[in-house]
Amino acid sequence: MKTGQAPRQSLRSAAASLPRRLIPLRSAAAFCGGLALEVRAAPAHDALSPAGVQASHIFSLWTVTLTVCSLVFAAVLIALLLAMARAPRASRDASPDLGSLERPERRVRRVVSAASIASVVLLFGLLLADIMTDRALSRLPVADAVHLEMTGHQWWWEARYADDTPGSGFAVANELHVPVGRPVIISLKADDVIHTFWVPNLHGKKDMIPGRESTIEFRADRAGTYRGQCAEFCGLEHALMAFTVVAEPPAQYDAWVARQRTPAPQPLNALQAQGERLFTTGNCAGCHTVRGSSANGVLGPDLTHVMSRPMLAAETFENTPANLESWIKAPGSMKPGTTMPASQLSAQDLNALVAWIRTLQ
Known part of the structure; x- marks a missing residue:
């Protein structure tokens, strides 16, 4: 079991016990459990760590935008602090100073005008950076894609x-x-x-x-x-x-493609043969495809090489025999709201089905 899996399972178990009216909270708890795993051992999920040219363009735009906005925020904050420091102090009984209504404040007008012009220039600069980024994203060479x-x-x-x-x-x-x-x-x-x-x-x-x-x-x-x-x-x-x-490197990718193109292996013993028969003659074949067998459903995922995937149910839980069996038996308890129906198989038949599915490498 991967580091962080136990906390995630406990969160999901606690969420599953909530009443139906609190289903949104169950999803939130399951998501938090997912975050616990992501923090400890998970694929990279970080826009600030680009791994490709497109993401690098977006990261550059983000950096420019953050820099400009930070400088503007700092300037506004400094101006506010200076205004507060220089503001005249008056007592509660002092009359209001209305002199600015009769005399022009040229210095204030110049400062406000300069700040307005600078804001327009910066906004147009960000717009230009956005346009240039969009053009860069659309110019990715796609030969031999x-x-x-x-x-x-x-x-x-x-x-x-x-x-x-x-x-x-x-x-x-x-x-x-x-x-x-x-x-x-x-x-x-x-x-x-x-x-x-x-x-x-x-x-x-x-x-x-x-x-x-x-x-x-x-x-x-x-x-x-x-x-x-x-x-x-x-x-x-x-x-x-x-x-x-x-x-992955091209050679490894080509090897993966070659494996994915192969059909499912034939059963090697009576237990696996029974599992294949249960799959192809039962409800499973109505939703799933396994190339090399008579199952050709299109409503659910293709399972031809399902055991080569490290995770199941759209990255919800680890692909282990125990989790696979629990998923087939009661998918709603592991992922509330899933459209996959619960299995009505006996323990013996479920064991045979899992034994055959485990051959789908």
């Missing part, structure tokens, strides 16, 4: 890698792999409500609107694992709708 399609669902992510040759395409869930130094073009779609694609280490936010397709382009220049998050409230489990982007 990796093309894929990402769809946001309530509450998970589906990524489909384009076919280089007929029949070679494949789908993964909640996990992207990209080669370092090579541009990536992602077509973004939403299946139900508005979602927002956001990987702060690699790029800014991009809305995913039902019925409309948009694209986002980025390039990872540093190998690593980066956390993505839905940044638009999309329902009960919005806080637990995350994914990872694994940026």
Whole structure:
């Protein structure tokens, strides 16, 4: 178990015991549990640590904006303190000084005019910096790009890698792999409500609107694992709708693609064969695809290589046999609001099903 997993599970257990009317609090508690894990051992999720050229442009704009705003704030604060220090002291019985109504205050007028002009210049400067950043973001060279399609669902992510040759395409869930130094073009779609694609280490936010397709382009220049998050409230489990982007050297990426294109292995014993039969003839096959078997559902994630993913349920919990079994048995207790129904299998059948799913490496 990873460091921080126990506190996270305890938070989730406590949240699950709350009444239904307090479901928003259950999601908040689960999210806080997620933060506990993120702090200790998690993929990078930091806009201030860019790992690609697009994120670097955004970070530069943020730095300029922060610097200008900080200087303006400091200047206003200093002016306020000087005004307070120089203000004449008067007693309660003193009459108000109305002399400024009859005599022009040229010095004050010059100071206010200069400050107004400086504010306009700074605002136009920030606008120019914003425009230049936007132009830089749109000029990413995209020759030899990796093309894929990402769809946001309530509450998970589906990524489909384009076919280089007929029949070679494949789908993964909640996990992207990209080669370092090579541009990536992602077509973004939403299946139900508005979602927002956001990987702060690699790029800014991009809305995913039902019925409309948009694209986002980025390039990872540093190998690593980066956390993505839905940044638009999309329902009960919005806080637990995350994914990872694994940026790796081209050779490792090519090896990963080759593994993902292979079908699921055949069962090696009677227990695994029973598990496959339960999966393909039961409700599981109505929602999930496992290439190499007769299961071809499209409502849920593709499970062909599910055991190669470190996390389950859109980065909600660690992918271990115990968590997998609990997830199949009672998904609502682990992720309140999930659309996956609870299993009605006996303990023996559940053991066989998990034994077969564990072969899907």
